[in-house]
Amino acid sequence: MIEAAHLHKSFKLRKPGPRKGLRSLLGGSTVVKEAVRDVSFTIASGEFTGFIGPNGAGKSTTIKMLSGILHPSSGSVRLSGIDPHRRRVDAARTLGVLFGQRTQLWWDLPLRDSFEVLGAMYRMEAKRRKTRVDELDGLLRLSTFLDTPVRKLSLGQRMRGDLAAALLHEPPILILDEPTIGLDVSAKRDIRSLLRGINRELGTTILLTTHDMDDIEQLCGRVLVLTDGALSYDGPIGGLRSRIGMPASIEATYRTLEQAQSARQKLSQLESGSLVAIGVQERTLIVQCSLEQRSFMDVLRQLEAYGELEDARMHEADFEEAVQRLYAD
Numbered sequence: 001m002i003e004a005a006h007l008h009k010s011f012k013l014r015k016p017g018p019r020k021g022l023r024s025l026l027g028g029s030t031v032v033k034e035a036v037r038d039v040s041f042t043i044a045s046g047e048f049t050g051f052i053g054p055n056g057a058g059k060s061t062t063i064k065m066l067s068g069i070l071h072p073s074s075g076s077v078r079l080s081g082i083d084p085h086r087r088r089v090d091a092a093r094t095l096g097v098l099f100g101q102r103t104q105l106w107w108d109l110p111l112r113d114s115f116e117v118l119g120a121m122y123r124m125e126a127k128r129r130k131t132r133v134d135e136l137d138g139l140l141r142l143s144t145f146l147d148t149p150v151r152k153l154s155l156g157q158r159m160r161g162d163l164a165a166a167l168l169h170e171p172p173i174l175i176l177d178e179p180t181i182g183l184d185v186s187a188k189r190d191i192r193s194l195l196r197g198i199n200r201e202l203g204t205t206i207l208l209t210t211h212d213m214d215d216i217e218q219l220c221g222r223v224l225v226l227t228d229g230a231l232s233y234d235g236p237i238g239g240l241r242s243r244i245g246m247p248a249s250i251e252a253t254y255r256t257l258e259q260a261q262s263a264r265q266k267l268s269q270l271e272s273g274s275l276v277a278i279g280v281q282e283r284t285l286i287v288q289c290s291l292e293q294r295s296f297m298d299v300l301r302q303l304e305a306y307g308e309l310e311d312a313r314m315h316e317a318d319f320e321e322a323v324q325r326l327y328a329d
C-alpha cells in the first residue's frame with residue numbers, strides 16, 4: 001500500500017541580480033517554487049495506478065518524495081506502513097524503482113553480475129538470489145542475455161534487465177518512471193505484457209508514470225492526474241472522459257434508411273441533452289451520448305423502440321485527447 005498525505009514540496013531558487021557574471025549573485029533575490037501542493041492519495045495493495053501530468057507538473061518530485069530521495073516540505077508518506085524518511089533501510093526493502101531514462105545496472109558488467117552486486121546490497125543469501133533470478137528469468141525471459149554486458153543489450157532487453165533488478169529483492173511495491181520510453185511498438189507491447197504479469201502473478205502494487213497514454217489505457221484501472229503541482233483528477237480512466245464532458249459516439253444501423261431517418265427525427269423532437277442525433281449515413285444513425293448520464297444498454301433500448309436495429313457500436317472518446325483537454329484546463 002502507498003499512502004501520501006498532504007504532500008508539499010517547495011524549492012528555493014536564486015534569481016540572479018542585474019549585474020553581470022559572478023557579481024549577479026550578489027544582488028540576486030530568492031524565489032520559491034511550489035513544485036507539489038497538498039497531494040494526497042492512497043493506493044491499495046495489488047492496484048495498478050497511472051500517474052500522469054504535463055512536463056513540469058511535479059511527478060518526478062512526488063516520486064522522489066515517495067521513494068525517500070527527497071524530503072517533503074510538509075506532509076507524510078507511508079510505504080506498507082513504513083515512513084521512508086525515518087526508516088530508509090526498511091523502505092528500500094519494500095520498494096523497487098525503475099527509471100526508464102537511467103539504468104541501475106552496471107554498464108560493463110554482465111547482467112548476472114549486476115544482480116550479484118544488487119543482491120549483496122540487499123543482503124540476500126546467494127541461494128535465495130539465484131532462485132529469485134531463475135523466477136524472474138521465467139517471468140521476464142532473461143536467459144539469452146544474462147551473460148551479456150549491459151552496454152551491449154538492446155533497449156528492450158535493458159529494460160527487462162532493469163525490471164528484474166527492481167524486483168530482485170521481492171518488493172511489494174514498484175514505482176516505474178517512463179518504463180517504455182524510446183522503445184519500438186513491439187518492445188512496448190512486450191514490456192506492457194510483462195508489467196501486467198508482474199502485477200497479476202506477483203501481486204505487486206504498481207505506480208506508473210508515463211507520457212504514453214497507451215501505457216495508461218492498457219494497464220491502469222485508475223489514474224492520478226497532476227497539473228501544476230496539484231492533483232486534478234483521481235479516479236477510473238473512463239471517468240476522466242466524462243469528467244471533461246467528452247461524449248461517446250454510438251452508430252446504430254437500422255434495417256431500412258426510413259427507420260434510421262425516422263429515429264433521427266424522433267430524437268431531435270425529444271431535445272434530450274443526454275442523447276443527441278448527429279446524422280444519418282446510409283442506414284446508420286450516429287448519436288452522441290454522455291455515458292455518465294445514460295448506460296449503453298439504456299440507449300440501445302431507446303434506439304430499438306424507433307425501429308429494427310441490425311447492429312450497434314460504441315466508440316469512446318479518444319483518451320489522449322481527453323487528457324490533453326484536462327491538462328489545458
Ligand SMILES: Nc1ncnc2c1ncn2[C@@H]1O[C@H](COP(=O)(O)OP(=O)(O)OP(=O)(O)O)[C@@H](O)[C@H]1O
Pocket residue numbers: 011012013033034035053054055056057058059060061062
Ligand atoms: N531541484 C530542484 N530545484 C528547483 N526546482 C526544481 C527542482 N526539481 C524540480 N523543480 C521544479 O519543480 C517543478 C516540477 O518538476 P518535476 O521534475 O517534478 O516535473 P515532472 O512532472 O516530473 O516533469 P517531466 O514530465 O518533464 O519530467 C518544475 O517547475 C521544476 O523546474
